[in-house]
Amino acid sequence: MPLPKAELHLHIEGTLEPELAFELAARNGVTLPYADTEDLREAYRFDDLQSFLDLYYGLMAVLRTERDFADLADAYLARAAAQGVRHAEIFFDPQAHLARGVSMGTVVEGLWRALGDSEARHGVSTRLIMCFLRDESAESAMDTLMAAKPHLDRITGVGLDSAEVGHPPVKFREVYEAAAALGLRRVAHAGEEGPPEYITEALDVLGVERVDHGLRCMEDPELVARLVRDRIPLTLCPLSNVRLRAVDALADHPLPAMLEAGLRCTVNSDDPAYFGGYIGDNFDALPLTDEQQRELARNSFLAAFLEDDEERRAAYLAELDAYGT
Numbered sequence: 174m175p176l177p178k179a180e181l182h183l184h185i186e187g188t189l190e191p192e193l194a195f196e197l198a199a200r201n202g203v204t205l206p207y208a209d210t211e212d213l214r215e216a217y218r219f220d221d222l223q224s225f226l227d228l229y230y231g232l233m234a235v236l237r238t239e240r241d242f243a244d245l246a247d248a249y250l251a252r253a254a255a256q257g258v259r260h261a262e263i264f265f266d267p268q269a270h271l272a273r274g275v276s277m278g279t280v281v282e283g284l285w286r287a288l289g290d291s292e293a294r295h296g297v298s299t300r301l302i303m304c305f306l307r308d309e310s311a312e313s314a315m316d317t318l319m320a321a322k323p324h325l326d327r328i329t330g331v332g333l334d335s336a337e338v339g340h341p342p343v344k345f346r347e348v349y350e351a352a353a354a355l356g357l358r359r360v361a362h363a364g365e366e367g368p369p370e371y372i373t374e375a376l377d378v379l380g381v382e383r384v385d386h387g388l389r390c391m392e393d394p395e396l397v398a399r400l401v402r403d404r405i406p407l408t409l410c411p412l413s414n415v416r417l418r419a420v421d422a423l424a425d426h427p428l429p430a431m432l433e434a435g436l437r438c439t440v441n442s443d444d445p446a447y448f449g450g451y452i453g454d455n456f457d458a459l460p461l462t463d464e465q466q467r468e469l470a471r472n473s474f475l476a477a478f479l480e481d482d483e484e485r486r487a488a489y490l491a492e493l494d495a496y497g498t
């Protein structure tokens with residue numbers, strides 16, 4: 174039985190497996206610029222974050238109806254459950270869908286069809302986090318937040334993703350203030366390709382409670398000391414970092430050193446359909462002791478947005494403590 178854990182950094186659009194992409198393309202009459210699933214998988218050779226994002230946004234053309242989003246999320250939840258996930262906090266990119274004429278309601282209610290049934294079907298509790306595309310304008314982010322207002326009973330927090338370099342967190346100060354005023358939790362990608370200063374800015378200007386990736390904090394000892402002192406969770410994604418060339422090879426991944434430094438690290442899959450594996454595969458990809466694996470799983474439950482259900486968090490932690498005994 175796999176180690177029980179929470180997944181806190183997962184883009185639902187990044188779980189679109191080639192087989193489902195072709196199925197949805199056929200269902201919706203969309204023509205993909207790939208001959209078949211093998212041809213599509215062949216295209217998954219990325220030079221950096223941008224080359225991945227170009228393909229990723231393009232493939233979203235097949236997602237059109239509530240049922241498409243429900244099928245996508247249900248397929249992810251089944252896979253995650255099989256790899257020990259008990260709780261999943263799921264990112265989605267509304268702007269990428271609104272730009273194609275797919276409404277916020279279609280996306281959120283479609284995802285909710287799967288998330289609402291997830292505990293009964295898969296034994297996985299869920300939260301939904303809406304991400305702003307940082308290479309779009311701050312105004313567009315604010316419009317997106319406003320468009321989400323009728324659906325806020327489904328949405329726990331906001332995040333920030335897409336092309337990082339040149340789009341510092343400060344650009345989104347106002348929209349994060351507005352999100353906080355609406356009672357939303359705050360996270361942001363920072364320090365994936367961007368410099369350590371973006372991590373500091375995400376904390377100081379956006380008030381984030383977790384940092385997604387945060388890899389490049391290791392270049393700044395003072396920042397590491399702050400993250401350790403304040404127990405700021407980092408959601409690391411080892412296979413993603415290698416595929417997008419943030420790290421040369423798995424053997425060079427800093428996660429073991431980050432744990433050693435006392436950072437509250439978690440392991441996640443980011444965009445598993447594109448990067449060669451789901452959360453358990455990410456755990457297996459690194460040279461980790463059993464003790465370190467347990468620490469990572471424990472961190473994932475501690476860092477989860479479960480403040481409204483502490484009983485559940487306690488139950489997950491108890492299950493983890495009992496694991497393997």
Ligand SMILES: Nc1ncnc2[nH]cnc12
Binds near residue numbers: 365443
């Ligand atoms: N790893 C990543 N970084 C930034 N934006 C993303 N969108 C999906 N995956 C992403």
Ligand SMILES: [Zn+2]
Binds near residue numbers: 334362
């Ligand atoms: Zn990500």
